[in-house]
Amino acid sequence: MICKNIGINEAGHITFAGQDVCELAKKYGTPLYLMDEQRIRENCRIYKKAMENYFDNALPAYASKAASFKRMYEIIGEEGLGVDVVSVGEIYTAMKAGYSLENAYFHSNNKTDFDVEFAIENGVGYFVVDNAEELFAIERINGGNEKKQKVLLRLTPGIDTHTYEAVNTGKVDSKFGSAIETGQAEEITKLALHMEHIELMGFHCHIGSQVFDSDTFLRSSDIMLGFAADMKKKYGYELKELSLGGGYGVRYVESDPVIDIDANIKQVSECIKATCAKYDLQVPKMIMEPGRSIVADAGMTLYSVGTIKQIPGYKNYISIDGGMTDNPRYALYGSEYTLFVANKANDTANFTADVVGRCCESDDIIQPAVNLPKPVRGDIIAVCTTGAYNYSMASNYNRVGRPAIVMLNDGKSYQAVKRESLDDLVANDL
Ligand code: LLP
Numbered sequence: 001m002i003c004k005n006i007g008i009n010e011a012g013h014i015t016f017a018g019q020d021v022c023e024l025a026k027k028y029g030t031p032l033y034l035m036d037e038q039r040i041r042e043n044c045r046i047y048k049k050a051m052e053n054y055f056d057n058a059l060p061a062y063a064s065k066a067a068s069f070k071r072m073y074e075i076i077g078e079e080g081l082g083v084d085v086v087s088v089g090e091i092y093t094a095m096k097a098g099y100s101l102e103n104a105y106f107h108s109n110n111k112t113d114f115d116v117e118f119a120i121e122n123g124v125g126y127f128v129v130d131n132a133e134e135l136f137a138i139e140r141i142n143g144g145n146e147k148k149q150k151v152l153l154r155l156t157p158g159i160d161t162h163t164y165e166a167v168n169t170g171k172v173d174s175k176f177g178s179a180i181e182t183g184q185a186e187e188i189t190k191l192a193l194h195m196e197h198i199e200l201m202g203f204h205c206h207i208g209s210q211v212f213d214s215d216t217f218l219r220s221s222d223i224m225l226g227f228a229a230d231m232k233k234k235y236g237y238e239l240k241e242l243s244l245g246g247g248y249g250v251r252y253v254e255s256d257p258v259i260d261i262d263a264n265i266k267q268v269s270e271c272i273k274a275t276c277a278k279y280d281l282q283v284p285k286m287i288m289e290p291g292r293s294i295v296a297d298a299g300m301t302l303y304s305v306g307t308i309k310q311i312p313g314y315k316n317y318i319s320i321d322g323g324m325t326d327n328p329r330y331a332l333y334g335s336e337y338t339l340f341v342a343n344k345a346n347d348t349a350n351f352t353a354d355v356v357g358r359c360c361e362s363d364d365i366i367q368p369a370v371n372l373p374k375p376v377r378g379d380i381i382a383v384c385t386t387g388a389y390n391y392s393m394a395s396n397y398n399r400v401g402r403p404a405i406v407m408l409n410d411g412k413s414y415q416a417v418k419r420e421s422l423d424d425l426v427a428n429d430l
Contacts, residue, residue, distance in 0.1 A: 003297040017036035029404075031303045031322030034301070035416065037075065040295060053266075055272075055285075059103060060290055063290060069417050072097075101125055102125040129154060135195065139198055150201045152203060155185045157220045158179065159207050209292060217264075218267070242285070247293040249293070251297070301326065308376070318355045324361065331363045341372050349372050360398060405417035
């Protein structure tokens with residue numbers, strides 16, 4: 001199976017976190033997001049344990065853009081992780097969940113004055129500052145406060161990953177951060193060091209998402225620490241924290257590699273320690289911001305099959321009761337997924353079809369050319385590894401309501417987010 005938490009029971013039904021998903025579809029309706037609570041916690045612990053083992057001072061901060069709703073921040077808080085937040089919406093959701101914001105890292109390449117005020121007022125621990133303008137805004141808005149605002153500076157080390165363009169962010173011409181190569185990184189470092197209401201804690205970079213080995217982390221840490229050494233020489237600044245951005249990739253399909261996160265973090269730690277020694281730097285507190293690898297394999301989406309269309313000589317379509325509104329990732333990135341007909345898990349796959357949604361849009365495809373047992377109306381389709389960037393990227397296109405999120409834990413299930421009703425859809429219309 002693509003993930004350890006997926007199985008097949010005696011009825012020939014797919015199970016997730018030990019529970020029959022056809023029963024869950026019956027109980028809660030479809031489309032439906034399922035989340036395996038224990039899997040989320042285990043994923044948190046893999047990062048926490050490895051970072052604690054291999055560094056003297058380190059913290060994983062969950063990148064909550066991957067899945068942001070109150071229950072997630074509660075779990076993340078209980079597991080002792082920091083969070084990466086990218087909007088006042090995410091900050092507010094974390095606050096409503098009772099998550100303490102001292103280990104929150106506030107990202108975004110364009111924070112408005114309102115965003116800055118809101119974050120300072122509510123005690124967000126760190127700003128990850130993207131550019132000089134933002135630095136001036138924080139200095140001005142924090143002017144009345146005694147406490148300095150801690151910041152990391154987001155720098156672009158000029159590295160290209162092998163991942164697809166949309167999640168490739170470490171290049172010099174990226175919209176994110178200030179580039180080392182152009183001198184802008186040094187400029188904002190100088191600025192930050194001279195500001196009265198700002199405490200420069202360190203540097204941040206993020207190279208890309210869905211990364212399967214440590215090569216990019218090793219290359220970026222060398223550039224970042226080299227830059228820190230330069231800043232030490234020129235301005236006497238000693239780096240306290242270094243964030244290397246997002247976490248490792250996940251397996252969507254069998255051909256994706258299996259990754260040993262613990263071993264990779266060990267390798268990164270050895271490299272960081274050696275590089276710090278090379279540049280005569282103290283080893284800083286290390287931050288990583290995993291999002292996808294915390295929640296992706298903890299998620300599964302269930303749909304009911306509707307129309308099955310066979311176009312002789314051309315192709316077949318299986319239409320489901322969700323689509324790009326709850327999972328836009330194939331439409332956006334051509335992302336691959338593993339699918340099952342959940343109530344026919346042991347049947348022979350004898351039917352090739354595009355699994356498509358019900359939006360008025362030809363690109364509303366969950367996955368093209370999937371080989372499955374031929375379904376009939378009412379069968380349940382399970383799409384695996386949907387815990388990251390599905391609910392958080394869902395929309396109401398075509399006035400389709402977002403599905404509920406049901407958490408699975410220890411043989412029980414409970415709703416963390418309710419299904420959007422028709423009244424929810426018109427709630428803001430005046
Ligand atoms: N830190 C920063 C600054 C980031 O920009 C991101 C992801 C992360 C952490 C988390 O990276 P992860 O551990 O999840 O790889 N919507 C796209 C992914 C966009 C990722 C953006 N940044 C998708 O569905 O694949």
